[in-house]
Amino acid sequence: MHSLFAAGSALALMLGSAGTVSGQTGAGQSGAGQAASSHEKMAQEVLTKSPVFDGHNDVPWALRARVGNVIGDFDFRDTSQRHDAGEGMMHSDLKRLREGRVGAQFWSVYVPSNSNEQISVQQTIEQIDVMKRLIAKYPKDLGLARDSREVEAQMKAGKIAGMLGIEGGQSIGSSLAVLREMYGMGVRYMTLTHGKNTPWADSATDVPVHGGLTDFGRQVVREMNRIGMIVDLSHVSADTMRDALAEAKAPVMFSHSGVRAVNDHPRNVPDDVLPMVKANGGIIMVVFLPSFLDSEVRAHDLKRAGVVASLKAQYVYAPDRVEAELKAWDAANPTPLTDAAKVADHIDHIKRSIGVDHIGLGGDYDGMDSGPQHMEDVRGYPTLFTELAKRGYSAEDMRKIASGNMMRVLKAVEAYAAAAQRAQQRAEETPAVLR
Numbered sequence: 001m002h003s004l005f006a007a008g009s010a011l012a013l014m015l016g017s018a019g020t021v022s023g024q025t026g027a028g029q030s031g032a033g034q035a036a037s038s039h040e041k042m043a044q045e046v047l048t049k050s051p052v053f054d055g056h057n058d059v060p061w062a063l064r065a066r067v068g069n070v071i072g073d074f075d076f077r078d079t080s081q082r083h084d085a086g087e088g089m090m091h092s093d094l095k096r097l098r099e100g101r102v103g104a105q106f107w108s109v110y111v112p113s114n115s116n117e118q119i120s121v122q123q124t125i126e127q128i129d130v131m132k133r134l135i136a137k138y139p140k141d142l143g144l145a146r147d148s149r150e151v152e153a154q155m156k157a158g159k160i161a162g163m164l165g166i167e168g169g170q171s172i173g174s175s176l177a178v179l180r181e182m183y184g185m186g187v188r189y190m191t192l193t194h195g196k197n198t199p200w201a202d203s204a205t206d207v208p209v210h211g212g213l214t215d216f217g218r219q220v221v222r223e224m225n226r227i228g229m230i231v232d233l234s235h236v237s238a239d240t241m242r243d244a245l246a247e248a249k250a251p252v253m254f255s256h257s258g259v260r261a262v263n264d265h266p267r268n269v270p271d272d273v274l275p276m277v278k279a280n281g282g283i284i285m286v287v288f289l290p291s292f293l294d295s296e297v298r299a300h301d302l303k304r305a306g307v308v309a310s311l312k313a314q315y316v317y318a319p320d321r322v323e324a325e326l327k328a329w330d331a332a333n334p335t336p337l338t339d340a341a342k343v344a345d346h347i348d349h350i351k352r353s354i355g356v357d358h359i360g361l362g363g364d365y366d367g368m369d370s371g372p373q374h375m376e377d378v379r380g381y382p383t384l385f386t387e388l389a390k391r392g393y394s395a396e397d398m399r400k401i402a403s404g405n406m407m408r409v410l411k412a413v414e415a416y417a418a419a420a421q422r423a424q425q426r427a428e429e430t431p432a433v434l435r
Contacts, residue, residue, distance in 0.1 A: 053151075053407065057366060100377075107165070168193060188228075228418075234287075242273060296336040
């Protein structure tokens with residue numbers, strides 16, 4: 001199927017992990033069953049008219065890890081049967097993106113944090129290249145969009161519109177020139193840090209050294225606003241969030257984050273930052289990674305990290321023993337399961353705090369081991385929207401969360417950049433005596 005709006009969309013599949021088709025109500029179905037069916041139908045109707053514009057998917061990194069960026073015989077139509085050495089099942093392919101009602105996607109051209117930033121720059125360009133080649137391989141299904149008009153045109157044509165996002169400021173090598181050239185290659189957002197600090201910004205998961213942004217970091221934010229690249233504050237420290245929001249003149253995004261009020265993870269957004277996001281006109285795209293969502297999963301992960309450290313210290317001479325002991329511990333201590341309700345809890349908190357206009361979705365598929373139950377891969381979005389319908393979200397609320405809010409942010413960033421560049425041109429054309 002090449003069109004997201006193909007004939008028969010009124011009976012479109014609403015697939016969770018169980019692969020069931022919903023939306024049909026039998027004559028003998030109970031009242032509870034009819035209510036569930038109505039919620040699924042509402043979700044289906046919303047996503048047919050307003051497909052998801054997701055903020056973060058790591059397919060480019062999966063291509064690097066699995067096939068070394070060689071995509072000659074790589075089949076992205078259906079990756080569910082791939083069994084690459086050392087890797088689990090991929091979360092994304094054309095078939096499942098269609099089933100999940102994804103209409104636009106920010107593809108993350110992630111590379112690891114690296115103290116040698118020149119290597120990061122090269123690797124980022126390689127990731128941009130592989131995603132462009134994958135998109136070109138499926139011209140009927142995928143598009144590469146440079147602005148909001150192209151996103152809308154590609155979605156209308158039934159393609160999954162794609163934009164590129166850099167995940168980590170190491171990718172520009174502390175150079176505004178490289179930043180500008182990345183924009184020229186099609187990059188439309190940059191996450192200011194990843195897991196480690198950059199020379200100009202503190203990360204959420206590293207020991208702080210700058211107290212937020214340095215002077216150069218603030219200059220990066222200003223330049224991103226000027227050229228029309230969205231400032232992404234996922235992965236940054238709370239102080240970096242505050243500094244960037246104080247500096248930014250265009251809306252920011254959190255491409256894949258939760259909120260600390262629901263799960264106190266350093267990757268999530270603290271409550272005092274939420275009003276700043278509202279004042280800025282920005283968006284928090286709620287992540288699906290279980291340890292960011294659920295405090296029980298996070299507690300389990302922390303406990304496991306302690307067990308790993310202890311085993312490595314105890315059996316420093318016997319790595320095989322460490323592996324065997326850890327396997328036994330994992331069998332006795334399975335990771336707690338989370339589900340769409342916990343994702344909705346984060347959405348609820350943002351809505352109560354600053355309103356529905358500042359909520360989006362950033363799944364982090366193919367950048368995590370697995371999503372929540374019935375949201376294990378990119379088919380999971382309808383499951384979440386069914387949960388939101390159960391909680392009383394209106395169709396308009398859900399349309400905003402699916403894609404409307406992200407489109408608003410994208411257009412506002414473009415409008416600010418266009419105005420800033422016009423003002424700069426007028427200033428440069430004005431004789432010095434009149435300035």
